[in-house]
Amino acid sequence: MAESLNAYLYVGALLFAIGALGVLVRRSLIVVLLSIELMLQGVNLTMGAFAVFNEDMGGYVLMLISLTIAAAESVVGLAILVTVSRRVTELYSDRLKSLRW
Amino acid sequence: MIDDIAFIYLATMAVIAGIATVLVRSPVRSAVSLVVVVFHVAGLFAVMGALFLAVIQLIVYAGAIIVLFLFTIMLLDLRHERSEPYLHKYQLWLGVPLAILILIETGWIALTTPAAAQAMHGKFSPEVIAEMGGAGQALASVLFTDYLLPFEIAGFLLLAAAVGAMILARSPDEDEMPDSTDPVADAAGPAIAAEGGH
Numbered sequence: 001m002a003e004s005l006n007a008y009l010y011v012g013a014l015l016f017a018i019g020a021l022g023v024l025v026r027r028s029l030i031v032v033l034l035s036i037e038l039m040l041q042g043v044n045l046t047m048g049a050f051a052v053f054n055e056d057m058g059g060y061v062l063m064l065i066s067l068t069i070a071a072a073e074s075v076v077g078l079a080i081l082v083t084v085s086r087r088v089t090e091l092y093s094d095r096l097k098s099l100r101w
Numbered sequence: 102m103i104d105d106i107a108f109i110y111l112a113t114m115a116v117i118a119g120i121a122t123v124l125v126r127s128p129v130r131s132a133v134s135l136v137v138v139v140f141h142v143a144g145l146f147a148v149m150g151a152l153f154l155a156v157i158q159l160i161v162y163a164g165a166i167i168v169l170f171l172f173t174i175m176l177l178d179l180r181h182e183r184s185e186p187y188l189h190k191y192q193l194w195l196g197v198p199l200a201i202l203i204l205i206e207t208g209w210i211a212l213t214t215p216a217a218a219q220a221m222h223g224k225f226s227p228e229v230i231a232e233m234g235g236a237g238q239a240l241a242s243v244l245f246t247d248y249l250l251p252f253e254i255a256g257f258l259l260l261a262a263a264v265g266a267m268i269l270a271r272s273p274d275e276d277e278m279p280d281s282t283d284p285v286a287d288a289a290g291p292a293i294a295a296e297g298g299h
Binding site: 002003005006007008009010011012013014015016017018019020021022024025026027028030031033034035037038041042044045048049051052053054055056057058060061063064065067068069070071072073074075076078079080081082083085086089090091092093094 | 108116119128139145153154161162165176187192195196197199203239240243251256261263266269
């Protein structure tokens with residue numbers, strides 16, 4: 001099982017779907033950001049598995065860039081949360097609707 | 102055989118901790134569960150033979166990103182969240198089917214991917230990587246030649262994110278009133294503010 005590409009792809013798919021569930025159903029914005037990191041974990045696992053089993057370095061490079069983007073995304077997201085929390089004390093995705101309607 | 106046992110353990114724990122990340126109420130516990138996921142995914146990388154990716158995963162995710170999350174959670178006041186519902190009420194009925202749909206889609210892709218035996222064989226077989234002196238050397242040999250432009254763009258993205266985060270998270274009255282007393286001194290009372298002037 002450890003030598004089959006598909007086993008790793010299943011785990012990656014599961015992690016991605018669980019993260020998507022978190023993004024869709026959780027109210028707290030911090031946990032939504034954490035769930036996005038969980039989705040990126042699934043994607044990273046998939047890319048690493050493809051890189052190793054296809055014997056290509058492109059997946060390594062892609063994962064390095066994906067790590068960079070994950071870091072940038074969480075930094076900017078958390079900065080936005082800190083800024084918002086100065087005005088609104090409750091960081092819920094269904095409370096912050098002044099920009100939506 | 103031992104690899105299979107390790108794989109089953111790592112995969113199960115990663116998925117269980119992932120479910121905990123999504124469904125646990127407290128954001129701190131959620132972040133700690135994500136650390137568990139990160140460690141087990143790093144273990145999966147190690148089992149498949151990509152030790153470099155495992156180490157990078159640990160350093161960047163567990164060492165940097167999750168720590169940043171925990172710092173921010175401590176910084177924000179989230180005590181009131183204990184008494185609030187933590188799931189969307191109506192979006193649940195749309196979110197769960199949508200997540201299952203995503204699972205089916207990604208699972209279908211995983212199912213129809215040809216097995217490792219029929220996979221492509223690129224230039225970097227384990228023997229070639231060992232001959233080059235490890236995955237780090239092999240990665241550098243392509244990163245600074247074939248993938249130079251994406252690498253530079255990623256570096257620029259990091260710079261932009263760092264500057265953007267500093268501008269976003271700066272307290273709003275800093276640039277308007279540069280000579281005013283800082284909010285800490287204000288909160289502590291006039292005596293301290295008068296004593297510790299700028």
